[in-house]
Amino acid sequence: MRRIILVFMLLLIPLLAACSLLGQSGDVSPSPTVTATAVPPPDTPQPVSTIDLGLSEPLTPTKPVLTVWISPEILNASEAGTAVLQQQLNQFQADHPDIELIIEPKAVSGQGSILNYLRTGRNTAPTVLPDLITLPVDQLNTALNEELIYPQNGLIDTDLLGDLYPAGLEMALNEDQIHGYPFVFTNMPHLAINTAVYSDTIPLRWDKFIEIPEQTFAFPANGAPGATLLLEFYLAEGGSLENEAGQPALEVEPLAAALSQISLGRENEFILAQSSNLGTLPETWKLLEGGSTTFVQTSAEQYLQNRNSELAVDFHAIPGPQRSLTPLVRGWAWAISSAEPGKQSMALELMMTLIEAENLAEWSVAAAFLPARRSAYDFWPSRDPYTPFARRELAQARPHPLGPNSKMITVLENALFDVISLNKTPQEAAEEAATALQE
Template sequence: MGCHPALSWPTFQTLLRDGQQSYNCLTSSLFWLILMVTLQPLSCRSRIMSLATRRETSIVSQVAIALLMSIIPLLILMAICLTGCQDLGTPTSQPTSLLDSATVSPSLPATSLPSPPTPTAPAVITLTLWTAPNYSPQAEGAAGETMGHLLAAFNETQQDIQIEYTLKKPQGKGGLLDFLLTASSVAPAVLPDLILLEPHALRDAASAELLQPLDDLLPLSLQEDIFPFALEAGRFEGQLQGLQFETDALHLLYNTNKMDAPPLTWTDVLTNPETKYLFPAGSPGGLTSDSFLIHYLGTGARLFDEAGQLALDKEAMTAVLNYYAAGIESGVVPTTVLELESTADAWSTYLEAKVAMTEIEASHYLANRHLLNNTTYAAIPGQNGPAPTVSQGWMIAIVTQDQYRAKAASRFIEWWLGSENNADWNLAAGTLPVRRAAYHGLGQQDPYWGFIAELLETARPYPLAAVYREVSAAWQIALVAVLNGEQTPEAAAAQVMDALGQ
């Protein structure tokens, strides 16, 4: 069976249009021909009768002339009509041949689809915040009252954004992270716009790709005013996944009746055997306390390299263990430090003025400073100077993927971390603000806040890598072995390196 060439739709339309025009023209021409044929005999007869009355000598010639004069207009009219029809039948734009157009596949005439409507932001956006009881208006004491006032103030001052909160357990089954991970797969519609998470939970949520990066959502001026450790703690794979809004820090307290000035180095600590120094060396859950981590960082060593891989320093570990052994030998460090699992365990001993120095969290100091006399504060001594403290705290993150709701959520974070709001809530909660600007006014009222601001400039975020738990456990084994005289510092450090494959 032969194949017929395909006509394109535009070519077919042109032929159809021209055919219609030719038909109309020919019809009009035929009408005028019929009319002229009908009228011409009458005209011709009148001319003949006129000639007959004039008694012309050559009647035949005169009749012929009359007939010719009557037919000429008819012929001219026919020529005009046919010429016009021929012009109308010629398309103004046509392929060179029908075969040329036949090579084009048939297609429907192009039609322009209406553009989808541009999404617009709703007049009022109501955000949902998932939080834990301690970070809600239902928290006990001034923290809950202040949180309630701040949320109410936000709703009153923002015409286009409102905030509502839902309480979840802080950890475990049915907790904030557990609900977030579960709802994301079975009921994403119930996910919140914002969520508060502890550091490890934030890392897990970011790993599951459930959070929106904040780098482009929050003003650069806000990010630059946050202490470096807090920004670093919220980063995951190079993106700011959450923003720390509160923190705590470990520092030194010393009795001014027993010491004129705080020690800056380990040598200063060991110089006077009468100045006892307490720090927790016990085993909370088989892991070493934050004190060992700070003492290790106080050597100038690091835990991880630039790629995030574990990079333990054997010499730094040996130096810390030697410091402990020398403290026990000189009597500056009581052997009871192995019984202390937290700084709170050392607090009562310090209150009784049995020791000259102890390490304490800032939150504990703020809550109990009214009990102290003849006490002031300083950074924890390091190998060759003050050691950097370690800090951690809860964070706020954005969950919603809707661009308008995410923008509204970022406005709440910006407001919530405003310097005055951040200071007010942390003061009420007994924790530390993370914004430098929050300390400007506080430092003028109380010199302690100026000290804390300086301390936080060099603070390090608490290690969140899973391997750090193994490191902490290995450190605790080495610490106990050295303080009990079971191993030398060098042998204990070498054992740690072997256990961790370093």
């Protein structure tokens, strides 16, 4: 029977048992079912889903093995997404009976992260390392520089690169090297609107938006999503992120102008004072559901996961100083982690199957992600108004320039909190932020 063997950190195949790298061991018994449970990211409201695959006998590989490490955020994005991905992997295995396909969930952060395993395993146990992996795009440069992944130059067709949205193409390239292929975008910010309360036109300019009478806006002013919103305003005001020496820096005047824009909404009570206590998007969504506010900052994933609830909710780009803000997005990419040409060929074939436009569309709709390929939207629901909205936003989107844990994100969070909580003026907060970044 053709099968996909899913190997887990606590249930490892005998081949891995001798590997001190993983620091775990276990016997695979001929019990009929193996169940994998992956932990979703903190901001994911979906329940954890599982994949159950039957094993009729212990693993004794006699065929070429293709090992794939997939993060739980992708593998278990949603119950429907897990089912679609499993079906696509099953089909690949059925079409390639000469290959033994092994899928392992692996985290992308912490001591047990994919990159840490690759660092320690390449010298001590290279035979148990993966051939294909998923990585957040902000980890691709590190992985390539440390030779943990291998460039895809000469492997990826130029048409596939041309099909990426501009943000995706920028994510894929490291100077003249293709270090990974982005397949989905994440964290694209936009508004969610309670249409039972407000159904009129949303202005594209922030100063007009905050004048909508008798309505309020909430956002995580004490967390990374709020810092990203401030960063979008800062870039819209012409701010740069480096000084002349190429070091991280913030310009006081553009930052003060960005903070002033947001401060106006707080001063006229359009922005909920409670925003200074909010750190995550799920917290703001609860306020929307509870009727405490009309507009909230959301992300594409959160909106797509929750829009079919009983809440009447719509979407809109976030207004900016002159026009809607340019969204900053993150993403996930497939990367090849084997140096063997034969393994690279097998890994590329699976990757090509999963990023094929129709397959990517089917999985992304089920998993509530935005595909990085333009052609995938040809297979999204054509009558869903979110489809053309996503296309328009992604056509202008830029890769998020800061890592999730960067010092600049923390500095922006602090400046925004001080302004929203009315502790400092925009000018004072901007000056302190610029100074703090240099300390």
